[in-house]
Amino acid sequence: AQTVTQSQPEMSVQEAETVTLSCTYDTSESDYYLFWYKQPPSRQMILVIRQEAYKQQNATENRFSVNFQKAAKSFSLKISDSQLGDAAMYFCASVGGTSYGKLTFGQGTILTVHP
């Protein structure tokens, strides 16, 4: 079984600044993927970034990057140059191994961006 924990219920950032959202996970699988999804208010879940566990290099997507610490089972999301449109609920999720096929989500972090 996999578990995902997001310990920050809410975070805030000033526009154009950088913010980091934390996520820890637990799995006994050797082969798994990790994801960050964004869910704006009343809008659908959007994939932000994906990390393959076997890759040592941290994934990046434009202003979004991750800090993947496999030994510590930590997977944080860094948002650079924050924009008002980044305001949303952010979910960390994992998939792999015997739970292959279903995503296990964390509790979410609400990100507020101040102008």
Next chain:
Amino acid sequence: DTGVSQDPRHKITKRGQNVTFRCDPISEHNRLYWYRQTLGQGPEFLTYFQNEAQLEKSRLLSDRFSAERPKGSFSTLEIQRTEQGDSAMYLCASSLGPGLNTDTQYFGPGTRLTVL
């Protein structure tokens, strides 16, 4: 590529009634997933299909819940004898699958169910 679509977007029903939701996955996506999300929480897995075969069901999926994907394309999720505790957002997702490298899931807008 039109994305995952779900219908209806909102459903209000009285306790004890049956409801059915539909999900249309991204074209050529073999896998289709159903999740339930309550307010302020992360989605919880309900069930998923590989083509028309239902491969896994969560223990969350009681006997009142049934899902089908008869021709390996769209899927329906039916809830019989709805209860107030069934009020939630029901999310559908699809992926190319199988294989971890092709299993990135793309979500639809969800169906919000309110049971009065």
